[in-house]
Amino acid sequence: MSLERESILECLSNFTEPHLLCDLPSAGCIKQLEISDELIDIVIELGFPTHQAYRDYLRSELAEHLTSLTDHDHINITIDSKINSHAVQAGVKPLNEIKNIIAVASGKGGVGKSTVAANIALALQLEGARVGVLDADIYGPSQTRMLGIRTAPEAKDEKHMLPLDGHGLQVMSAGALIDEDTPMIWRGPMVTRALEQLVSETAWQGLDYLIVDMPPGTGDIQLTLAQRVPVSGAVIVTTPQDIALLDARKGLKMFEKVGVEVLGIIENMGLHICSNCGHEEPIFGSGGGQQMAAQYGVQLLGSLPLDITIREQTDSGKPTVIATPESRIAEDYRRTARQVAAQLSLRKLSSGSAFPDIQPGK
Known part of the structure; x- marks a missing residue:
């Protein structure tokens, strides 16, 4: 049976992809659509891993x-992924070896931002992307401990350091350059200079995503990142209670003011899971992340639990996504990571990077 091209596209337009939160044609993901009397051949190219x-x-x-149009035997669907480079804030030049920089930020400390950043990075890697982590918390670096890194970086040449390896991730952190017990007693200009050096003097190698674990707040490091580092998008991590949401709003508004796209909000510690009986309870409240996302017109990218195993695994240097990859919590992180990357894929592309057009059908 010969089918009209418009009928197939209309049918696909009524299907919402769960990470893009929109249909595939409007997201530009239909690379090819060919129709014959015997077969529908569809090639889909997702912009996230x-x-x-x-x-x-x-x-x-x-x-x-x-x-509703034809049976399964008459449909051939091919699904691929292609990660493009996306536009950054005005006046900042993209980095050659990094397609996209995603800042993971919070308005206040103690919301689990660094744990989320590490697991999101590892989850994107498991989905097939090349990923790096930059620990931008100069005063309180934690990614080396979380990712099980115990060595200092080696020099590539007189100007560049090789990134460290953390479960396959390319990692750089001030925590790898000093003793773990040594405090960084630096004024603002020294801190901002250190951040610039960590970004520009690390020999990053062909990254699809560089996840930047930001310090809490809206101070010098955040402004330096916004003004001098090419950021494709930002993610705000919060917990459900009102105090955390109040500070998270400040972080979101800061990125808006400096022209960095906010991809959405991740609600952490949304449900406490009892280690004895498995009972789930929203001890920090519920619905706060969703309400904030609706208020500011961004997506709630995921709601992650409060579970003792997350803390134990991260403290041991093997975050949940690596320690228990088949667990429910690991799947929560992977689903959230896909949603972060999917929302970025809907943003404006950098020059020279574009989704392919739909090819004419037969």
Whole structure:
């Protein structure tokens, strides 16, 4: 049966991809659509990394969705991923070896931002991306401990350091340059200079994403990042209670003022999971992240639990995504990471990077 191209595109337009939170045609993900009397051949190119298991799931869901037009045997769906470089704030030059820099920030300390940043980075890597982590918290670096790094970086040449390896991630942190017990007693200009050096003097190698673990607040480091580091998007981490949300709003407004796209909000510690009985309880309140996202017109990218194993695994240098990759919590991190990257894929591309056009059908 010959099917009209418009009918297939209309059917696909009624299917919401769960990470993009929109349909595939409007997201520019339909690379090819060919129709014959016997077969519908669709090639989908997602702008974010996806593990084969998710591609298989999406293929099955799309085939089922299209059965209103024809049966499964007449549908061939190919799903690929292509990670593009996205536009950064005005007046800042992109870095050659890094496609996208994503800042993970919070308005206040104690919301689990660094733990979220480490697990999101590892999750993106498991989905197939090349990922790095920059620990921008000069006063209180923690990524070396969280990622099990015990060595100092080596020099590549007179101007560059090689990034450290943390479970396959390319990592750089002030914590790798000084003794763990040595405090950074520096004034603001020294701190901002240190951040610039960590970014520009690390020999990053072909990254799809560099996750920047920001210090809490809206001070010197945040302004330096916004003015001198090419950031493709920012993610705000908060907990559900009102005090944390109040400070998170300040962080979100700061990125808006300096022209950095806010990709959305991650609500951490949304549910406490009892280690004895598995009972779940929203001890910090519920719905705060969703309400804040709705207020500012951004997405709630994920809601992550409060669980003792997260703390234990991170303290041991093996975050949850690596320590228990098949667990429910690891899947929560992976789903959140896909959503972060998916929302970035909907943003404006940098010059010379674009999704392919739909090819003419037969």
